[in-house]
Amino acid sequence: MTDNQQFLEKCRKLIEEKLGWGSSNQWQNQDFENLGDRIFEVTGVVLSASTLKRIWGKVQYNSKPNLSTLDALARFAGFANWRTFTASVISPQPEPAAPAPSSKKRRSFKIILLMLALAGAALLIGSIFVRQPRSPLTFDQLRFSSKPVTLGVPNTVIFEYDATHSNADSVFIQQSWDPKRKFSVDKNLHTYTSTYYMPGFYKAKLILNDSVVREHELIIESGGWMGAILREPVPVYVTDRLHTVPGQTGISQQDLNDLHIEQDKTAPIVTLANVSREPDISSRNFLLSLDLQNTYHGTPSPCLHTNIVVLGTDGYLLLPLGKPGCAGEFNMMLGELPVEGRTHDLSAFGVDFSKPVQLKCEVRERHIQITVNNKEAYAGRFEKDIGKIVGVQVNFFGTGFIRNFQLKATG
Template identity: 45%
Template structure:
C-alpha cells in the first residue's frame, strides 16, 4: 500500500511527462497559469495557480489537497478519479546497487538424474490448472436485447443536475457504465439492476452521453446544458461563482468588472482569479470544419500575476473544441492554439501575432475552410494551418480571462450570419 504522498508524487510525474516542459523545479508562475488552463480545457474544472503551486511544493501548506483537486489531477492524466488512480502501481526508482568484489564460482553439484521429475510433474499440474481456470473464465461475447437510455436536466441554468434513466438488465454484461460526455474519463460505473443515475454539472456545455456495457458503447445521445443567454463565472476549484445574463450587459458589451470581483471578496493582491464568459445555445448546426467567426475582446486588468493578460477564446464543439489565446505582446511564448485537439505552442512556433495592446479592443477573425484554419488578429494574418480531426458541430462559446474582461461583439457565419452579441 502506497502513501498519499507517494501517489501524489507519481501523479505529478505523469503530469510533467504529459506537458513535457522540462524540470518542474524551474517552472515559473506562467507555467502554472498555462497548466491551470490546460486542466480546465480537458476536465472542465479549474484548479487555481496557488493550488497547483501547493501541489508542486512552491508554496507551503499544512492541509492535504481536497478530493476535488485530487480527482481533477487524476482525470487530467487519464483516470476516472483519484480512487482509480490509487489502484495503479507507483513506479519507484531503485537505488543503485553497490559494486561487490568478484566471488569464486562454486563447483557444480552432481544430482541424481531423476531429481528433476517432481519439478516437471508439478509444472504440468500447474499448467493444467491454469488451463481449466482460463477455460471457465474466458471472456463471453456481449449479448443484449432491448435497452433504454435517456437523460433530462432537472432545471434551467447552472448548477444543474441531470437524471440518467437506463435499463441494461436484458444483457449479459458484467459491468455497466454511464459516460457523461465524449471524454472517456467522465465514465462512471452504475448498478446493472438499478435504473437511474444523477450527475451534477457546474458549467454549461455540450455532452455526448453514452451507455457502455463492458467496454462497448451501445447507446448514446446529445445532452446540452445551456447557459440561458450569457453566463459569467469565477472559476474555482470546487463550485464557481455565477453572474447571470442581466448582470453582465454594460454599454453594449458583456463584461465581468473589477467591481464585480471585489464584491465577491476577491483580494487581487493575493491572487487574480480566473473568470469566464459563457454562451452555450443552439447555433444553427454550424460545422467546425467550415465556418467564419469574428469577435472583439478585451482584458481589462494587468496588475499582480495578471500582467500578461492571458485571454482565451474557446469555440465549443460537439466532439471537442477550437482554442485561440491572446496576451500582452511580451508574453506570447506562453500562448497555445488548438484546433480539434491539434495544438500549437508559442514555445516552438511564432505566435507573436497574438500579442495585443489591450488598452484597445482586440479584433479576432477565424476562417475555417475544409479544415484549413486562418486566424487574423486586428486584420493581420497571425496563423494558418490545417487540422485533421472533426470536432463536430459548434455548440457554444467560452471566453476566459485573468480577472476582469469584456466582449464587445461575437458573430458566426456559414452562408448565413448567426449573431451572438451585436
Template identity: 45%
Template sequence: MPQENQPLARCKKQIESKLGWGNADTWQSQDFENLSHRIFEETNRMLSGSTLKRIWGKVRYESNPNRATLDVLAQFLGYTGWLEFVNSESAPIVAPADPKQNKRSLARLFLPWLGFLGLLLLVVVAIPRFLPPHQDLYFQNVAFNVRMVTSGLPNTVVFTYDVSQSNADSVFIQLSWDNRSRFKVDKALNEYTSTYYLPGYYHAKLILNDSTVKEQDVFIPTDGWTGIIMQNPTPIYLNKQLFADRLALTKTNLSELGVNFEREPPILDFYLVSDTINAESGNMHFEAEVQNTYEERNGICRKTTVLLMGSKGVISIPLSKKGCVGELGLMLGSRYINGKTHDLSGFGVDFSNPVRLSCTTGMGRVDIAVDDHAVFSDDFAEDIGQIVGLQIRFIGTGFIQSIRLE
C-alpha cells in the same frame, strides 16, 4: 512547502502519468491552468492553477494541502476520496534478502521449488480445458437515456439505464467525450445523477466492460449571455444586470461581489450556448474584439481564450501578452498545438486596446488573424460539427467589445 508525504508524491506522479504531458518539472503556468480546467470537467470541483502550482512546488508555500483539496485530486484519479487513494496505495514491505546467505542454503531452498513449479506448469496447461468458452458481449436490450431536472445553471442530469439483460461484468457512464469523466455504476441499479455547473454540449456514453454501447447528447444551454467566475467548490453566477450594457467585468465589480483577487487572479467566463446558432464549423467566419483589463501583478500575462464549441469538439484560440506566448496552446478539434514546441508568437498582443481576432474555415483549411495580421493557417480536415456555443475566458477582468459569427 513542508516535507511532502509519500501518498501526495504518488498522487502527483499518477496525475502526471494520466495526463501524458511529461514530467511536471517542465510544466509552465498554462499547463496548470489546463489541469485546473480538466479537474473541474471531471470532478465538478475547482482547484485553481495557482493552487496546483503550490502543490507541485512551483510556488513557495508553507503548509500542506487541506483535506478538501486532496479529495479532489483523488477523485480526479477515479477514487471516491483521499482515504480510498491512500489505502489503495498501501502495500506490505518486503525485507531484502540476506547477502551473506551461503550457496548451500540457497540450493536447499531452491530444489523443492522445482517440483512445485513443475506442478504449477501442469495446472496452467490443464485449466483452460475446463474453463467455459469465451462469451461475446450481449447488449441488444440495453437502455440508456438522459433527463435534465431543470433549466439554467447548475443543472443535474439524471441518467437512466437498464443493463439487466447484459452479461457485462462492469458498467460505466461517461459524462462527455473526455474518457477521464468515466464513472463506474452499479449494474443492478437504474439511475445515476451528475451535476453540471457549466453550459455546453456534452456527449455521454454507456460503456459495458470496455465497449461503448449507447450514446446520448447532453445539451445545457444558456439564457442569452451568461457570466461565470470560476472558484472552488462551485462557480459564481453573475447577475445579468452587471453586464446589461456591455459584456464586461471590472475590479470594482469583483470587490462588490466579495471576490478576493489578492492571491490569484479570478477566472472570468462569458458563455453563449444555444441550438439556434446557425454555423457549420467547416465553413464559417468568426470575429471578436476583446480586451483583458487586468493589471495586477498576479495576472501579468493577461491570458485570454476565445472558444468555439461544436457538437464534436472545440476550437480554442489563446491570447496573452507577448512575453507569455510560450505558455499558450491552440486547440483545433482533437489537435493540440503546444506553444512550447510551436511558434505561437502571433498570439502575443498588446491589451492596451481591444484586440481584433478572426477565425475563418472552408475548403478543409483554417485561418486565424490577430489585429488583421495572419498568425496561423493550416489544414482543418476534421471539423467540430455544428457550432453550438461561444466562450470568452479572461484570466482577470475584461470585456467583449464586439462579436460576430456567420
C-alpha cells in the same frame, strides 16, 4: 536525479492520485488527451497530448518543460503556481548511515520477513492466473437516453437506462469524457439524475463492467450569454452582472471584490459562454468576429492570458491572446492540431489590452485565417473540422468583456 526532476515526479504522482485512473504506465493516448482537457477545464491552459506524454516520459525529449507548462500542472494539482508547489515540497532527506554491527541481527530478520512476504505475493499472483476467466459480456435490449430538465446552468439531467438483460456485474453512467465523472448505478433500476454546472457539448456513456456499450450526445445550453468564475467543485455564477455596461458583456474587478473572490495567490478564471443547439453552423465555413479586452490589474496574472474557444460536436478551436512578451507561452488548438508557442511564432497574438482588441476567425473550404486588429496572425490548412458549432466560450485570466460579437455561416 536533479531537484527539478524530483519536483516534477512528485507533481505527476499528485495528479495521478487526483485523477484516480490507475498507474500511468498503462495510460493510452486517449488518457493523455483527456488529461489535457481536464487541465484546460481547470486552468484555461491548453497542454497537448504530445506535451503531456513528454512530461510523463512516454516520448523521448531532452528539453525541460517551460514555466507556463509547469504552472498549469501545479495549478491542476491544487497549488497557485509552480513556485508555490516546489516551496511546499519537503526536500529529500539524506540517505541513512550504514547500520552499526549491533543491528545485523535485526537486518537479517527484516530480510527474512521480506522474503516470506514476496513468497506469499507470488502464491497470490499464481492463484489469480489459474482462476477461470470472466464470462464474455453479453447484453441485449439496452436502453440509454437523457433529458435536461431546464435551460441554463446548473442543470439536472435525467438519465433513463435499462441494463437488466445483461450479465454485467456493475453498471455506470459517465457524464462526459472525464472518467472521474463516472457514477455507479443500480442495475435493477432505470433512472439516474446528474447535475451539470457548466454549459457545453458532452458525450454521455453507459458502461457495463469496464466496457462502454452506449454513448450519445448531450448539449447543456446556456440560455444566452452566461458568466462564471471557475473553481472546484462548483463555479461561482456571475450572469446577473454581465450587462451592467450597455453594449458589452463581462465583469469587472470591482465585481470580484464585491463577491469576495480571493486574488492574492492566483488570478481567477472568468468564463463567458454562449451554448445552444439552435445555430445550424458548420465548422467548414464560418466567420467568428468579436472585440474583447482583458481588464485585470492584479499581480497574479502578468500575461493577461485570454482564450477564445469555439465549441464543436467533434472538437474545439482555441485561440490565445495575451501580452506580447508572453508569446512563448501561448498555445493554440485547431481541432486535432496543436500549435504551441514554444515551437511556432505566435507573436501576432500578443496584444495591448489597454484598449479593446478585434479578433476574427474565418474558415472556408479547409482553410483557416485568423486576424488580430485587422492583421493576419495565422493562416493555414484546416484539414479536420470540428463538426457542428454549438457555442463559444471566452476565458479571461482575471476579468474582461466582449462586444460586437458575431458568429455566422459563410458557405
